[in-house]
Amino acid sequence: MLDHAAPTATRTAALDRLKAFLPHAGRDYADLRNYDLPEEGHPHVSRLSPYLRHRLITETEVLEATLNRHSAQAVEKFIQEVCWRTYWKGWLELRPTVWAAYRKGLDRALAEADGDLAARIAAAESGETEIDAFNAWARELVETGYMHNHARMWFASIWVFTLRLPWEVGADFFLRHLLDGDPASNTLGWRWVAGLQTQGKHYIARSSNISKYTRGRHNPEWRLNTQAEPLKGGPHPDRRDPPGGRLPEPGLRTGVLITEEDLSPGYALDLLDRPSVGHAALISVSGRSPRAVSPLVTEFTHAAVEDCLNRHAGRLGPRGPVTEDVDTVLAWATDLALEQVVTPYAPVGPAATRLRQLEKALGDTGITLARPIRDWDAAAWPHATHGFFRFKENIPDLIAPLA
Ligand SMILES: Cc1cc2nc3c(=O)[nH]c(=O)nc-3n(C[C@H](O)[C@H](O)[C@H](O)COP(=O)(O)OP(=O)(O)OC[C@H]3O[C@@H](n4cnc5c(N)ncnc54)[C@H](O)[C@@H]3O)c2cc1C
Missing domain, CATH: 1.25.40 (Serine Threonine Protein Phosphatase 5, Tetratricopeptide repeat)
Incomplete structure (x- = not known):
């Protein structure tokens, strides 16, 4: 069960x-x-x-x-x-452009999915292919929001090399359903399986390995494509310098913004020299995919944010909006006459994209956005x-x- x-x-x-x-x-x-x-x-x-x-x-x-x-x-x-x-x-x-390139590739793949391809993608996502193990993993993911690491590797490999479906759509299927769906681990995990990450080296799923590590639960009679070549992609983009973040400035009227990227914001609150005059939360869960994100994922994310706000209630100041809308956060900051908004650094992904929009909008009204980075990440x-x-x-x- x-x-x-x-x-x-x-x-x-x-x-x-x-x-x-x-x-x-x-x-x-x-x-x-x-x-x-x-x-x-x-x-x-x-x-x-x-x-x-x-x-x-x-x-x-x-x-x-x-x-x-x-x-x-x-x-x-x-x-x-x-x-x-x-x-x-x-x-x-x-290399943040790898995320942007993935999103572009996904949009293209979805737009180009014709009748037959669209039907094969739908069958794969609903666990209705001829490969029973693959179907079981697809259903487990949709029903529980989790898939074991080894199953993620087998699933992605079968998706790319046996079913011959676009890798970006498979990665998107994961991001819409995984409770741990993460722009870095997921995109780079799929790229690694496909042979785009360690270039020329791909991961091929084999029936014997699946049978062994599922303790015979799956005794595959179907044939997996074990002869496929790795996918070909361009060279990795040039590296940028590691992000420096931005520390809060002392002496400013400050509010705190929480995102779902870091629900242990104590390290950022410790940097404030005065009590926060209010807090808001900017959620980006719908931004994980151009398609609908699973209700399990949306509910988990919202509940996790609420848990954070409750735990830190004493340090965050009065409650403001909890929203997916950048303009609502902007209105909150201007209504409170903030001079500075402080938020834990959000790494590459939908939250960082929204924070960039917010930073620009806040900047136009003279409010700064401080984004301190954790010591662990900085090191x-x-x-x-x-x-x-x-x-x-x-x-x-x-x-x-x-x-
Ligand atoms: C195609 C593919 C997609 C993936 N997508 C995601 C994703 O969206 N989000 C995600 O968190 N992980 C992803 N992973 C990595 C890994 O599968 C999961 O982190 C792991 O299965 C989570 O289960 P666990 O907490 O029981 O892991 P454990 O084995 O108990 O590991 C402990 C923790 O270490 C980290 N971790 C373990 N293995 C990996 C790994 N290979 N890569 C990165 N972190 C790891 C996770 O944070 C995990 O919670 C993906 C792997 C593949 C092959």
């Missing part, structure tokens, strides 16, 4: 999940994490991703708790996986220059202060 209960979108639930997982973060995780066992509730992975994605709990908190319980050596694999998230965020932060992102193997060399230094 699949667990259809949506995870509770609170920090308390995130901490409970972390506590339950910690005893398993060592040997269990290293040996068993690749097994896709939805009927058992995916017992060998943490399922922390929706919480980490919105920073209801942060990477550093997860790593710190893990290192408090185990030696770094015992949990090396788990630490590396958490750091994959940081790496992908940093990689995209240094890690500059190392996302090449592949993960080079990034990984920096992990001991990055986690040293946490142990």
